[in-house]
Amino acid sequence: MAEKLFYFLTFLALASGLMVVVSRNPVHSVLYLILTFFSLSGHYILLNAQFLAAVNIIVYAGAIMVLFLFVIMFLNMRTHNEPMAPIWAQLAAVVSAGLVLMVLVAATKASSPALEAVADTDSFDSQIGLVQTLGQTLFSQYLIPFELTSILFLVAIVGAVYLGRREPGERNSF
C-alpha cells in the first residue's frame, strides 16, 4: 500500500513539476506547482511528518502560491508571447540538466550501501514528525534560530512594503 502510494505520488510530483516548466500559460504553471506541493505533502504524510505536511499546504499552497497567482493576475500575464530561450540554449539546458541528474544518480548509486543502513533500529522513534516532538526541538535546541526567523520576517515585510510603495508624484502604472 505504502509502496503503491509512494510511486503514485512520485509520478504525480514529477509529472506536474515537468508541466510547471513546459506550460506556456503562467496560471497553468502555478496550478501545476500547487499540484506538486500537494503530492509532496502526501510524501510528508507517508514519512510520518504530519506537521510538515500541513505547514507545506498552509504556507506554500495557501499563501505563497496565492501571492504568485495574485501577481500574475495583476500583471495580466495571459498573453502567450513570452520569448523562450533560443533553441540551441534549450538543448544545452536539457543536456546540462540531464548531466546533473546523471551525476546525482551516479553518486546515489555509489553511496547507496552506506545510505541503506538505517540508523540503529532500537532507538528508532517514529514520532519525530508529530507536533509535540517538533515543538520541543524547535523551542529548546533551535530557539535562537527560531527567534531570528521572526526578525527575518520583519525585515522581509519592511522590504516588501518599501519596494511596493508608490514614489511621490508617481501615478499608478499597472
Add this chain to the structure above:
Amino acid sequence: MRLSDRAKDVSDKNMSFAERIYLPAIATGLGVTIKHFFKKKVTIQYPEVQRPVSPNFRGLHVLKRDDEGRERCTACGLCALSCPAEAISMVAEERKKGEEHLYREEKYAAVYEINMLRCIFCGFCEEACPKQAIYLQSDKMAPAFYGREEVIYGKDRLLESKDKTRPTDGPKRRLTATDTYIDPIAVGYNRQLKK
C-alpha cells in the same frame, strides 16, 4: 423649524472609544433588526387574501345584456373611437328576422374584441357607450397571461351569459383578415378630413 423630531445635528467631533470599536453600534443594529423579526408582517398573500377595491374600480370589461337577455351592443363604434389605446375593434352585422330575442337593436356586433395588453382601463368606452352595453367590473381584474393568443378577448369571454354568470355562451367567432371592421384610426382620420 423642524418638520420632524428625527433630525440630528451634524457634528464632526472625534469619535469616542466606544464608537471607534464599532461593537456597541453593531449590537444596537442587531437589536433593531431582531425587533423587526418579531413584528407583524405587512405582506398581503395576494391570491388568497385580496385588498378591498373601491366600488368604482375599473377592472375587466363585460358586455352587458338587457333584462330580457338580449345583447345591448349595437356596434356603433363609439367605444372604439373613444378608446385612447385603440384596443377595441368590432365587426357589425344586421339583425336577421327571428333574432329579436338575441339582440336588442337592429344592428349588433358580430365580433367584438378588446386587446388587454393595449387596454389601459381608463373607462372611456363605458362613458362613450350610448346603450350602456360595455361596463368595467369593479370586482374582477384582467388576469395575467401565459401567451399572446390569450391576450385578445373576444365576445366569448366578454359577453355576459344569459343568467348573468360567467362563462358566457356568446359566439366564439374572432376577427379575420377578410373582415371589414370599424377602424378607429380611419374613422378619426375621416372626421379630421371633414373639418
Add this chain to the structure above:
Amino acid sequence: MELDILTVKSIIILLVFGISLGIATYSTWAERRLAAYLQDRQGPNRAGPLGLLQPIADAVKLFTKEEFIPASANKWLFIFGPSLAMLTALMSSAVIPFGSTLEIGDKFIPVQGIEVNIGVLYSFGIVSLGVYGIMIGGWASNNKFSLLGAVRAASQNISYELAMGLAIVAVLMMSGSLDLRKIVEDQHGGNWNVFYQPLGFIIFLTCAFAECNRTPFDLPESENELVGGYHTEYSSMKLGLFLFSEYVNMFVASAIVSVLYFGGYNYPGMDLVADHVPHNLATAIGIAVMFAKTFFFIFFFMWIRWTIPRFRYDQLMSLGWKSLIPLAIANIIVTGCVILLFN
C-alpha cells in the same frame, strides 16, 4: 470487527457530507426567509409548506438553465474554479468532531469524519485553499469585474487568515493540542473557551466572516460596484456551485466556532445526563447540542448580513492589518502571561 468499524466510519463520513450539503441547501431557504422577516416581509412561502421545497425548485431551475461559457474565457479553468470552491468547502467539514463516541458492539467510535491529531492545521489549510476556486474562476472569466473580484478575494483572504491563525494560537496555548477533539474535551461541561478568550472569539468570528466572503466583508462579489464580482460571467449550476460553496463554508465556519469557543458537544449538566441515560443517547444529546450551537451561528451570520452594510475596501484592509492582527498578538501575549502565572 475491523470491517464493522470501517463501515461505521464510512457511514459517518457520508453522513457528515450529506448533512453539510443538506444544511447548506436549507441555509439558502433560511437566509431568504430570515432576510424577509428582518425586513417585515414573508419571503418564499409558496413551494411546499412554509416554502420548504424552495431550495429544490432553485436547484432544478439552476440545473435547467443554459450552460454558458464566454468565448474568451479559459474553458477548463472556468469549469475548474467552481468545482474547486465546492471541493474545498466540503473537505473542511471532515475533521469536525460532531459528537463524543458511539458505542457499537464493544467498540467506541468517535463521531468525526477523520481523526487527525492536527485537526486545526488541517481545517486551516483547507480554508486557505478555498480562495483558489474564487481566484481561478474570476481570472478565467476574462472579465475585468471578475478579475477585480478575484484579486479582492485573494488579498482579503490572505490578510484575514493571519489574524485568524493568531486568534486560534491563543486557544491552542490553552489546550496544548492541535487536535480538535482534545480542544473540545478540554471544555467539558460549561467550561467553554469563550469565557477565557472573549477577544479571541470576536477576532476569530470577524475573520470567519471575511473568509466566508459574507457581508460585511463580501467585497469580492459586491454586486453594486463589481456587478457580481468573481461570478459575473457564471450561469446555471456553475454559479450554483459558487453560491452553494458559500453556504457550506458558512456551516463549517459556524461548526468550527462552536468547537473552538463554545465547547462543541459539551453542555452544562452533561455529567448528570451521562450518569442517567445510556451512552449512545448521551452522545446523541451532545450531537444535538452541537448542531444547536452551529445553527445559532448560522443564524448569527445571516443576522449580521442583514444588519451591517458592506465595508469599504481600505476600511477592510486597515481593520485586518491595523486592528485585528495587533489585537490578536496582544491576546496571545496576555494568554501566555496568564498561563505562566497560574501554572
Add this chain to the structure above:
Amino acid sequence: MQDLPEVVRLIPITHYLLFASALFCIGMLGVLIRRNALILFMCIELMLNSVNLLLTSFATYRSDAAGQVFVFFIMAVAAAEVAVGLAIIVMIYRNIKTTNVNLLSRLKW
C-alpha cells in the same frame, strides 16, 4: 522494529534521493529554458521543495527531528523570500513593462 513506519521498511532511501534529484533537475531545467521572471521564481521553489523532501526523508529514516526543523526554517525563509522577490518583480514590471529576464541584464531602464 515494529515501530518503523511502513514506508521506511518498504522503500529504500535511495528512492527518495533519486526522486528529489529528478525534481531538482526539473526545477533547474525550468530556470535554464524559461525567460519569465515569475516562472523562474516558481522553478526555484520547485528546487527548494526537492531539498525539503530530502531533508524530511533523511530525518525520518535517521529518526532525527533536526532535519524536519530545518525544513520548517526553509519554509519560513522561502515565504520571506517570496514576499520580497515578488515585490521586486512587480517593481520591475512597473518600470519596464515586462518580466523577461533577458531584458533585465541591461540593469537600467
